Amino acid sequence: xxxxxxxxxxxxxxxIALFEGALLAAVLALMAAGLSLVFGVMRVxxxxxxxxxMLGAVAAWFIASQIGGSPAVSFVxxxxxxxLLVGALAAMIDITVxxxxxxxxxRTIVATIGLLYIIQQGTLMGFGxxxxxxxxxxDHRIAIPWWEKVDGVWEMxxxxxxxxxxxxxxxxxxxxxxxxxxxYAMTHSKAGLIMRATQLDSETAQAFGIPVGRVYAGVFGVGxxxxxxxxxxxxxxxxxxxxxxxxxxLSSFIVVIIGGLGSFGGTIIAAIIIGMTDSILTIFxxxxxxxxxATLLVALVxxxxxxxxxxxxxx
Amino acid sequence: MxxxxxxxxxxxxVPVLRDLSLTANQxxxxxxxxxNGAGKTTTMKAIMGLLPVTAGTVTFQGNTISNVPAHIVxxxxxxxxxxxxxxFGELTVAENLAVGLQTRKSPQRVMDAxxxxxxxxxxxxxxxxxxxxxxxxxxxxxxxALCVDPHLLLLDEPTEGLQPSMIKAIRDAILQLRRDGxxxxxxxxxxxSVLAVADRVAFIEQGQIxxxxxxxxxxxxxxxxRARLGV
Ligand SMILES: Nc1ncnc2c1ncn2[C@@H]1O[C@H](COP(=O)(O)OP(=O)(O)O)[C@@H](O)[C@H]1O
Ligand SMILES: [Mg+2]
Numbered sequence: 001x002x003x004x005x006x007x008x009x010x011x012x013x014x015x016i017a018l019f020e021g022a023l024l025a026a027v028l029a030l031m032a033a034g035l036s037l038v039f040g041v042m043r044v045x046x047x048x049x050x051x052x053x054m055l056g057a058v059a060a061w062f063i064a065s066q067i068g069g070s071p072a073v074s075f076v077x078x079x080x081x082x083x084l085l086v087g088a089l090a091a092m093i094d095i096t097v098x099x100x101x102x103x104x105x106x107r108t109i110v111a112t113i114g115l116l117y118i119i120q121q122g123t124l125m126g127f128g129x130x131x132x133x134x135x136x137x138x139d140h141r142i143a144i145p146w147w148e149k150v151d152g153v154w155e156m157x158x159x160x161x162x163x164x165x166x167x168x169x170x171x172x173x174x175x176x177x178x179x180x181x182x183x184y185a186m187t188h189s190k191a192g193l194i195m196r197a198t199q200l201d202s203e204t205a206q207a208f209g210i211p212v213g214r215v216y217a218g219v220f221g222v223g224x225x226x227x228x229x230x231x232x233x234x235x236x237x238x239x240x241x242x243x244x245x246x247x248x249x250l251s252s253f254i255v256v257i258i259g260g261l262g263s264f265g266g267t268i269i270a271a272i273i274i275g276m277t278d279s280i281l282t283i284f285x286x287x288x289x290x291x292x293x294a295t296l297l298v299a300l301v302x303x304x305x306x307x308x309x310x311x312x313x314x315x
Numbered sequence: 316m317x318x319x320x321x322x323x324x325x326x327x328x329v330p331v332l333r334d335l336s337l338t339a340n341q342x343x344x345x346x347x348x349x350x351n352g353a354g355k356t357t358t359m360k361a362i363m364g365l366l367p368v369t370a371g372t373v374t375f376q377g378n379t380i381s382n383v384p385a386h387i388v389x390x391x392x393x394x395x396x397x398x399x400x401x402x403f404g405e406l407t408v409a410e411n412l413a414v415g416l417q418t419r420k421s422p423q424r425v426m427d428a429x430x431x432x433x434x435x436x437x438x439x440x441x442x443x444x445x446x447x448x449x450x451x452x453x454x455x456x457x458x459x460a461l462c463v464d465p466h467l468l469l470l471d472e473p474t475e476g477l478q479p480s481m482i483k484a485i486r487d488a489i490l491q492l493r494r495d496g497x498x499x500x501x502x503x504x505x506x507x508s509v510l511a512v513a514d515r516v517a518f519i520e521q522g523q524i525x526x527x528x529x530x531x532x533x534x535x536x537x538x539x540x541r542a543r544l545g546v
Contacts, residue, residue, distance in 0.1 A: 190413075190417060193406075193410055193413055193414065193417070194414075194417065196403070196405070196406060196410075197403050197406065197410075197414045200403045200404065200405055200406065201401055201403060203365055203401075204397060204401040204403070205403075205414065206364075206365065206385040206386045207363050207365060207385065207388070207389060207395045207397065208389055208395075208414050208415050208417075208418075208459070208463065209386050209387075209389045209390055209417060209418035209463065210386055210414070210417070211384070211386045212385075212386065213384075
């Protein structure tokens with residue numbers, strides 16, 4: 001019984017941890033969905049994925065600071081324009097770089113490692129090493145109540161610091177909406193059908209009139225655009241910095257390995273698992289413990305189910 | 316209608332087709348025969364633009380279709396039934412047909428016509444295609460090819476591994492398509508099927524056409540088949 005009461009007393013902290021975990025899961029799910037889409041359709045492991053996340057944040061900062069005025073207007077503009085710009089850039093990179101190595105698995109890894117450094121150093125030269133912050137378009141704090149038994153009577157109180165930010169709620173909701181829309185489009189739209197057919201058998205898809213080259217450029221654009229979108233959404237919370245892509249890449253790789261590369265549903269579930277454990281372990285223990293556990297999880301998955309928890313073997 | 320003129324095709328440095336020519340005409344079945352590895356599938360892929368043609372040309376209804384992007388070739392009205400069916404296994408029957416239809420202006424009419432030929436598929440539209448029986452999968456590959464509203468059909472061993480009743484059903488479908496005025500190139504291993512449907516026959520050996528003959532002379536002298544194919 002003592003443990004239960006201890007847990008109950010920790011309730012407010014657990015709630016905050018779960019909420020921060022949901023935020024992390026939302027951002028990870030967007031990132032990893034993009035990585036997984038690109039791998040699923042094109043069989044390309046995009047090592048530069050984190051840099052498109054960083055470019056999204058940097059582009060959003062640039063757009064927002066150019067427009068100025070109210071954060072609501074400038075941020076919404078950045079939220080729409082930055083992912084489109086980054087997606088278009090990625091589609092161009094597909095045509096000029098990745099297509100040129102014939103989508104060969106090993107050569108695309110080398111090519112995207114090169115891209116990683118070019119984008120990172122290019123951003124350092126153009127944008128500088130100073131982190132840049134952007135104001136959230138809105139940010140209210142919603143206080144959360146808790147209950148305690150005092151002399152046998154439950155009493156409500158407002159624990160100090162137990163509140164959630166409306167902007168973070170918005171990020172979570174936005175991620176859910178975007179991922180649901182993506183999932184719906186994959187199974188219910190003509191573009192989704194074309195992508196799935198290309199994923200299953202690109203040669204036969206061509207024999208039925210599907211312009212596979214254009215599909216690849218589009219998929220790479222959408223996949224990297226999702227990373228950029230995650231970067232824009234996180235910008236008011238985290239600041240833009242030219243090195244921010246590294247950790248994001250690592251986390252999204254952890255998510256897709258656990259979820260199963262190319263498995264959309266598995267990726268989302270893995271993002272929730274990793275987001276929640278990371279946040280809870282960080283708050284109750286330390287960020288180091290959180291990273292160690294995530295790495296252990298990856299190792300366990302690789303040993304016992306190399307295709308990921310929800311991945312299926314491909315022929 | 317289709318004219319393949321002296322094409323060379325290679326997989327990387329390895330030449331596979333050399334100076335290969337053939338023609339297909341409206342309302343006529345051309346059987347392409349040869350041993351395993353002779354280059355039949357390669358010929359079909361080359362016509363579909365899936366392999367680069369390094370010499371010679373392919374023209375269809377007056378348009379050059381060699382070395383145009385592969386996804387353009389079917390829009391000219393060429394339907395492909397690849398060897399091994401190559402269905403999109405995780406997609407439903409309806410989705411497989413929709414892939415064939417996505418280049419067409421009036422998809423509903425084309426799809427209805429394709430399904431009328433294989434009514435068995437109508438009740439299975441929402442079933443994943445990999446869960447169909449072998450015979451139904453073959454019907455679906457033919458129906459999917461019909462969804463590009465083709466004037467020419469390339470069938471690469473469509474009856475491979477099918478039970479006799481299905482072989483007959485597919486043969487009947489092919490004969491119906493000939494009556495509909497389609498040009499047909501058929502790769503077929505079964506001699507009885509060849510003798511039953513061929514208007515013309517081209518024998519391929521090591522990537523070259525070594526003999527062309529018409530179906531009637533083959534029927535009059537079936538031993539020619541045995542001599543050529545060594546069966
Ligand atoms: N993807 C490939 N790469 C290299 N060689 C191939 C490939 N596909 C087929 N070949 C070779 O091309 C020749 C013709 O093959 P194919 O056209 O499949 O023959 P068929 O359909 O008549 O049995 C064979 O010698 C085969 O080994
Ligand atoms: Mg073959």
